[in-house]
Amino acid sequence: MNPYVICRKNKKIKAQDVHHKRTLTELNVNDSNVSLDLDNLECLCRKCHNKETHGKKDEYMFDEKGDLIESYENKH
Numbered sequence: 001m002n003p004y005v006i007c008r009k010n011k012k013i014k015a016q017d018v019h020h021k022r023t024l025t026e027l028n029v030n031d032s033n034v035s036l037d038l039d040n041l042e043c044l045c046r047k048c049h050n051k052e053t054h055g056k057k058d059e060y061m062f063d064e065k066g067d068l069i070e071s072y073e074n075k076h
Contacts, residue, residue: 007045009052015043019052 007013021040028034044052046061061069 005043007048008042009044009048013045013047016046017044017049018042019044019049 005015007015019042020035021042022028022034024035034040063069
């Protein structure tokens with residue numbers, strides 16, 4: 001298997017997201033040395049990406065535009 005399509009954390013599940021190891025902020029999002037640096041990117045499955053980005057919360061999902069889809073549990 002090609003390692004670039006497998007989650008770099010669990011090495012089992014197909015990667016769906018590209019994770020910025022150094023978090024993007026309003027101050028660095030336009031800095032290509034941060035936002036586009038290949039050493040700052042890793043392919044992760046959705047569950048691992050959500051854990052990396054949001055801590056232990058793994059219930060976040062995003063639509064095709066990248067907008068957060070709020071789960072039923074989070075609404076109530």
